[in-house]
Amino acid sequence: MAQATRPFAPFEFMIAWRYLRARRAEGGVSVMTWISLVGIALGVMALVATLAVRSGFRTEYVQTILGANSHAEIGAYPQAMDNGIVNISIPDYAEVTARIEAIPGVTRANPRIAGFSMISYGDRATVGEVLGVAPNVLAELPTFRGAPEATGDIGRFEAGIAIGSGIARALGVIPGDKVKLLQPNGVKTAFGTSPRVNVYEVTYIFSVGRADVDSARIYMPFAEAQSFFNREGVADQIEIFVDDPEGIDALVPDLLQASGQGRYVWTWKDRSSAFLAALSIEDDVMFVILALIVLIATMNITSGLVMLVKNKGRDIGILRTMGLTEGSVLRVFFLCGAFVGVIGTIAGVILGCLIAWNVDGIMSAVNWATGGGAWDPSIRGIYRLPAELRGWDVFRAVALSLSLSFIVTIFPARRAARMNPVEALRYE
Structure with a gap:
């Protein structure tokens, strides 16, 4: 056997x-x-x-999302005012920013103005998303700091505006050129609201590696954006940056508590969830x-x-x-x-x-x-x-x-x- x-x-x-x-x-x-x-x-x-x-x-x-955007944003729910205008601004942005920066895990927070404007140069024009931020904020974004494709001087951001490389190509502008920004809700007069048209020098042209950002985004100093969009004394959102972007969901309860009543938190995962x-x-x-x-x-x-x-x-x-x-x-x-x-x-x-x-x-x-x-x-x-x-x-x-x-x-x-x-x- x-x-x-x-x-x-x-x-x-x-x-x-x-x-x-x-x-x-x-x-x-x-x-x-x-x-x-x-x-x-x-x-x-x-x-x-x-x-x-x-x-x-x-x-x-x-x-590219985290390099060109905040990790989370604080915004306000719409509130009807006595004059019938719907308000979505944050008047106490300085106090809210200070409370948010005190949360462990948050590296920094800053107020922001957001809006849209037509930008033109010569006979060419396009529409861009205008973000008003503090002068130091732009330089601290990872994809803006030392980007090899960028041109201009980011240190002179406060003297003008920064635009994406896609907008620069569409308009045919280089650093030092002056462009016009048109905002329909401008100066209020006895005859109605007249559009606001301001001229700004292009001090910096960025390329963050995403076509949708480079072709649509314009950065403006925060104080100038408040004046340009009639937001004196308020902010539209508060940007938040954290140590661990992948773990941002764990900080949402603390962020909501620090932001106050009538506010919401919108994370980068919510923005790109789909x-x-x-x-x-x-x-x-x-x-x-x-x-x-x-x-x-x-x-x-x-x-x-x-x-x-x-x-x-x-x-x-x-x-x-x-x-x-x-x-x-x-x-x-x-x-x-x-x-x-x-x-x-x-x-x-x-x-x-x-x-x-x-x-x-x-x-x-x-x-x-x-x-x-x-x-x-x-x-x-x-x-x-x-x-x-x-x-x-x-x-x-x-x-x-x-x-x-x-x-x-x-x-x-x-x-x-x-x-x-x-x-x-x-x-x-």
Whole structure:
């Protein structure tokens, strides 16, 4: 009676490896092995590269959000005044700002004026979102401080205005040019309200890396914005910056308490919740789709093993008569499929990492081949295709590939183990 051998003994690895190295007469098995290996490698490569790009895209998007915007904002709910005007301003902004800055975890807070205005230069005009902030606030924003694409002197911000690079291109202006800003709710006279038109020098042109910001935003000194928008003595919002932007939700109760009655807190996650949710859903969908590609690739292992079992029927019969157990035969053919899965997975991870590390060069080549239309920042919001390799993403890809490779190997391996040695050697 055959005695059980130690599972995955060295001779089982040796037999499995020799079976994979098919001779010329068994070229079909060799071809199927290579097809399986290449298919798994390409599937894992696509999975690793895609997950890296998706992670990098989210990181880049969040960094541009946090680099050009506050982490949270305090605003006032609309209140009807005695004269019928709806008020949404914050008159006690200085006291509220001081209370907010005293909260642990808050790095700074500052009042802000917000509005829209038409900006013109010569015969060209566009509409921009005007934000009135203190002179030091603009220089402290991460994407404004030392931005390589920026022009002008941010230190002279108080002497004029700062505009986005998209607005500058649309108007054809450079630092030092003077532009006109038109605000319809201007000076109130006996004949009604006349528009306010002021002339400002462009002291700084910024480029934060997001097309929607660079093409629509104008910064103005806080005091000048109060006068320009008829907000003397009040602020529209209070910007808040914290140590840990990802943990901003934990500070919301304290911020609400410090802001007072009739105020609300609007975080950067609330502002971009729809987009961040869409990214999460897209990540899950992409993982499922690419997992199906890996599954189809691993199914070739089954085809190759079925052919291998058929070609090795005589060998199986001889090994069984020599005392090899069913378990040993099962493990031998399981190892055949596992070798293909492991080698294909390793090759796929290496190729995927190489693509993720060189995605900028690859995208530049694609842009050159397509005439520069492969990446439109006005649609995608950022100027480049980023990639960020994360250990968790690579682990998920490896675990998926190996799990599928091992699972699809079980059926042909069991078929080989249950083969009757008498039937296998009957016609030999």
